[in-house]
Amino acid sequence: xxxxSESVGVLWLLAAASGAGWVGKAAFIGVFVALIVLLASLPAxxxxxxxxxxxxxxxxxAWAILVAAAQILxxxxxx
Amino acid sequence: MSTIRLSAVxxxxxxxxxxxxxxxxxxxxxxxxxxxxxFLAGKSLPWWxxxxxLVVSDIxxxxxxxxxxxxxxxGIVMMNFDFIGxxxxxxxxxxxxxxxxxxxxxxxxxxxxxxxxxxxxRTFFAIIWVLFMMGTLGTVFVSAAxxxxxxxxxxxxxxVMLTAVVVGLCTALGGLRAVVFTESISCVVLTAGAALICxxxxxxxxxxxxxxxxxxxxxxxxxxxxxxxxxxxxVYPWPAVLLGLGFVLGPAYWISNQAIVQRTLxxxxxxxxxxxxxxxxxxKLVFPILLVVPGxxxxxxxxxxxxxxxxxxxxxxxxxxxxxxxxxxxxxxVVMGAFFAxxxxxxxxxxxxASTMVVTDLYRTFIRRQATDxxxxxxxxxxxxxxxxxxxxxxxxxxxxFGSVFEAFQTFLSFFQGPLLALLLLGMLTRRATPWGGxxxxxxxxxxxxxxxxxxxxxxxxxxxxxxxxxxxxFVAALAGVVVVSAFTSGHDEARLRGxxxxxxxxxxxxx
Numbered sequence: 179x180x181x182x183s184e185s186v187g188v189l190w191l192l193a194a195a196s197g198a199g200w201v202g203k204a205a206f207i208g209v210f211v212a213l214i215v216l217l218a219s220l221p222a223x224x225x226x227x228x229x230x231x232x233x234x235x236x237x238x239x240a241w242a243i244l245v246a247a248a249q250i251l252x253x254x255x256x257x
Numbered sequence: 258m259s260t261i262r263l264s265a266v267x268x269x270x271x272x273x274x275x276x277x278x279x280x281x282x283x284x285x286x287x288x289x290x291x292x293x294x295x296f297l298a299g300k301s302l303p304w305w306x307x308x309x310x311l312v313v314s315d316i317x318x319x320x321x322x323x324x325x326x327x328x329x330x331x332g333i334v335m336m337n338f339d340f341i342g343x344x345x346x347x348x349x350x351x352x353x354x355x356x357x358x359x360x361x362x363x364x365x366x367x368x369x370x371x372x373x374x375x376x377x378x379r380t381f382f383a384i385i386w387v388l389f390m391m392g393t394l395g396t397v398f399v400s401a402a403x404x405x406x407x408x409x410x411x412x413x414x415x416x417v418m419l420t421a422v423v424v425g426l427c428t429a430l431g432g433l434r435a436v437v438f439t440e441s442i443s444c445v446v447l448t449a450g451a452a453l454i455c456x457x458x459x460x461x462x463x464x465x466x467x468x469x470x471x472x473x474x475x476x477x478x479x480x481x482x483x484x485x486x487x488x489x490x491x492v493y494p495w496p497a498v499l500l501g502l503g504f505v506l507g508p509a510y511w512i513s514n515q516a517i518v519q520r521t522l523x524x525x526x527x528x529x530x531x532x533x534x535x536x537x538x539x540x541k542l543v544f545p546i547l548l549v550v551p552g553x554x555x556x557x558x559x560x561x562x563x564x565x566x567x568x569x570x571x572x573x574x575x576x577x578x579x580x581x582x583x584x585x586x587x588x589x590x591v592v593m594g595a596f597f598a599x600x601x602x603x604x605x606x607x608x609x610x611a612s613t614m615v616v617t618d619l620y621r622t623f624i625r626r627q628a629t630d631x632x633x634x635x636x637x638x639x640x641x642x643x644x645x646x647x648x649x650x651x652x653x654x655x656x657x658x659f660g661s662v663f664e665a666f667q668t669f670l671s672f673f674q675g676p677l678l679a680l681l682l683l684g685m686l687t688r689r690a691t692p693w694g695g696x697x698x699x700x701x702x703x704x705x706x707x708x709x710x711x712x713x714x715x716x717x718x719x720x721x722x723x724x725x726x727x728x729x730x731x732f733v734a735a736l737a738g739v740v741v742v743s744a745f746t747s748g749h750d751e752a753r754l755r756g757x758x759x760x761x762x763x764x765x766x767x768x769x
Contacts, residue, residue, distance in 0.1 A: 202485040202488075202495040202496075202499075203485065205495075205499055206341060206484075206485065206495075206499065206503075209341065209345060209499070209503065210345065213345060213348060213349070216352075217348065217352060220352060224356075225352070225528075225531070238351075238528065238531050238532045238535050239352075241532075241535050241539065242348050242351065242352070242535045242538070245344060245348065245535065245538045245539050245542065246344070246345075246348060248542050249340060249341075249344055249345070249542075252340060252484075252542075253340075253484060253485075256333060256336075256482075256483065256484045257483070257484050257485045
């Protein structure tokens with residue numbers, strides 16, 4: 179167990195020190211993926227969408243998800 | 258640095274813009290009758306205007322000057338201030354936090370803290386915000402003067418005074434409504450101006466691919482083309498960018514900044530407030546590129562002249578020098594207009610918010626509890642003048658004391674944003690956070706950031722501690738302070754917390 183955690187620690191340090199590499203990129207992309215999951219799972223009642231769902235182009239939640247997805251693309255390309 | 262002569266077209270564009278924006282600001286102020294009209298625009302703002310206003314409340318002159326300078330010094334890592342440091346927290350604020358401010362019916366963030374914790378916490382953060390806003394005004398005045406000195410040869414004090422008069426007229430007479438609508442226009446002009454500098458700069462250096470190649474050949478720019486520099490980067494290591502900027506400074510700025518929250522509180526409905534945040538986030542996908550790429554263009558074009566940034570290197574010179582080299586007559590007028598737009602939008606946002614905070618959290622709380630709405634309006638207008646005078650006075654020490662205006666702004670923020678976010682998060686998410694816990698978290702957090710900000714002097718750390726780490730650790734310290742002290746003290750009863758904590762919806766009796 180301790181050798182496993184040691185290996186993980188070494189890997190982390192190597193990745194962190196060699197430019198952000200995949201660890202940094204994965205962390206940033208993970209934040210936006212988590213945000214998209216959160217936005218998608220918010221109850222409609224909380225956003226005042228109780229009566230009928232707005233058309234997609236007027237749906238604030240859909241636009242927010244689109245912006246977060248654009249961030250994933252940016253960090254994938256430039257991270 | 259050589260200055261330039263504006264052509265007749267440029268002068269006409271700049272003067273036309275200034276006169277037009279002043280007349281519009283005064284005209285929009287004609288219907289103001291009380292504090293609610295002045296401070297919250299009578300709750301009448303459309304989402305698109307509030308959204309554009311949010312963008313230029315954040316991005317203005319200090320960012321045009323500061324991000325070009327820091328883009329030259331550090332590269333595209335600076336875009337993180339608008340990506341993970343803005344878009345992520347803005348979307349969180351829109352969907353999770355804004356509803357609580359809205360439902361609590363508050364004018365200011367310290368007012369919310371006062372209801373959730375106690376008067377001491379409210380007063381402390383109101384005072385510290387006001388001081389921060391005064392410092393911010395100083396940074397914007399320095400940005401304006403750097404540009405006008407560099408381009409037109411105007412003196413520092415003349416540039417500062419002219420700017421203060423135009424902003425004073427718009428803000429003191431027009432209130433939040435004038436601020437937001439003039440900022441919407443500023444947003445369009447600012448985008449056009451920034452796009453012109455960016456586009457012409459890229460054309461001059463032979464396009465993006467050629468720029469990458471040029472920067473790649475230099476020894477000191479090895480991390481300029483990545484958003485996530487390595488963990489041993491001296492100023493922006495990626496873990497600090499994620500934890501300090503993405504999880505503390507960004508959320509604290511976008512969730513608890515009075516200049517930001519006030520705009521969304523002025524919209525017509527909660528859904529429009531949410532839409533304004535999302536619109537702001539969408540615009541912010543483009544802005545960092547427009548503001549940071551000129552810094553990279555500066556490396557390619559001005560590198561031999563400006564050299565590698567050292568300790569006394571002045572980053573504020575990069576943009577004015579680029580403007581002189583890149584822009585033909587006519588185009589220069591648009592860019593100057595954009596720069597004025599940035600100056601005005603930054604200044605009027607902070608002046609208007611600071612006056613709202615002083616009236617709501619200090620004047621009405623300590624000086625005249627029975628003040629009428631009309632009286633608050635009058636005091637608010639005089640405070641606009643007072644803050645502008647204070648900002649003018651502090652501008653010169655900022656000019657001489659910091660490497661760039663952006664560095665000054667971020668350093669001011671890192672003093673208290675971590676503790677503020679900790680108190681807001683725990684206040685909104687748990688009923689267990691007590692008033693004494695809030696006081697303890699505030700003291701521990703701000704003390705931690707004060708010590709870490711002075712690490713070179715107090716702890717002997719060479720070069721000091723990156724401000725993003727300061728923000729993160731002050732947040733953690735404040736969080737610990739609130740949790741530990743709350744465990745041993747008693748909190749408010751459930752009735753008092755209704756509508757302030759997310760698990761306790763407002764009852765019929767205490768809805769605003």
